[in-house]
Amino acid sequence: MTRPARRTGRTRLAASSLAAAAALALAACAATPADDGRLTVLASFYPLQHVAEAVGGDRVVVTNLTPVGGEPHDLELAPAAVRTVGSADLVVYQSGFQPAVDRAVADARPGRVVDATAVLDAAPGASAAVGGHAEHDGHDHAEDDGHDHGGRDPHFWLDPTQLALLAPAVADALAEADPAGADGYRERADALATSLAGLDTAFTEGLRSCEHRTIVTSHAAFGHLAARYDLEQVSVAGLDPETEPSPARLREVAETVRLSGVTTIFFESSASAKVADVLAAEVGARTAALSPLESLSRAEADAGADYLSVMTANLAALRTGLGCA
Numbered sequence: 001m002t003r004p005a006r007r008t009g010r011t012r013l014a015a016s017s018l019a020a021a022a023a024l025a026l027a028a029c030a031a032t033p034a035d036d037g038r039l040t041v042l043a044s045f046y047p048l049q050h051v052a053e054a055v056g057g058d059r060v061v062v063t064n065l066t067p068v069g070g071e072p073h074d075l076e077l078a079p080a081a082v083r084t085v086g087s088a089d090l091v092v093y094q095s096g097f098q099p100a101v102d103r104a105v106a107d108a109r110p111g112r113v114v115d116a117t118a119v120l121d122a123a124p125g126a127s128a129a130v131g132g133h134a135e136h137d138g139h140d141h142a143e144d145d146g147h148d149h150g151g152r153d154p155h156f157w158l159d160p161t162q163l164a165l166l167a168p169a170v171a172d173a174l175a176e177a178d179p180a181g182a183d184g185y186r187e188r189a190d191a192l193a194t195s196l197a198g199l200d201t202a203f204t205e206g207l208r209s210c211e212h213r214t215i216v217t218s219h220a221a222f223g224h225l226a227a228r229y230d231l232e233q234v235s236v237a238g239l240d241p242e243t244e245p246s247p248a249r250l251r252e253v254a255e256t257v258r259l260s261g262v263t264t265i266f267f268e269s270s271a272s273a274k275v276a277d278v279l280a281a282e283v284g285a286r287t288a289a290l291s292p293l294e295s296l297s298r299a300e301a302d303a304g305a306d307y308l309s310v311m312t313a314n315l316a317a318l319r320t321g322l323g324c325a
Ligand SMILES: [Zn+2]
Pocket: 073, 155, 219, 220, 221, 239, 240, 241, 292, 294
């Protein structure tokens, strides 16, 4: 992510920023130390990084605490990474989703944070957001549930209209840290919201008329997406992808698949593909990849994929798998 240096008029560079820049470089080798006056922004996993980069533009350097291809749910942070949490100009995270990041924010006390959970809880119509206990769909059978999120479905970013709510919050925080860039932050936040609204329209129209409305997935990442586009998620495992599904749960899902006539089992990663393969073979269905966008894979990152392109691929996979007109 090397970008051309840009002079913003903020030339003062404290020793602590130098240390932070060095620590950032250690913590994530892809990061460019912000020794040129750009703001340092830490995002705790990919969709938040995407919003920070889109809104921050070339006035910020964004580092993702979850490495490319990494699993954000059970992220662990090295001490150097925890220190970067304290020294960043802005930390964008989601409380209740990654316990190590919650601890780092509590311990390192960054000067500015945007907490996606708080933003979504405060939004009008927040019952559909991260805090919406009621809409959790009950697939978290006790045996699947080694690590839940207090019953919340954390995967709000798979509903583009919810991800869009973060854009103005990030713009406000950046504008407070860097008033000279305020207009740019707000313009880019508006542009991101517009593109996410376009994606939402594409999903609404693309999934309007389908043979099937049941999406069978390995981990229960798609509850918000299903709620938004009138689909029903049946997940083999719970909200956390690491938990192994029980044989009883597998039998139960296989029965649901047979009864509903579902023809495609969606999987999310090479690890969960095994479960999907077993299930698909048992019921005579196909498998197809559906990204929960918790991280970009190495291949996606190398190909220059981003939130929009992966979601567009998800829409295509859903349309094929569900037989949409
Ligand atoms: Zn997840």
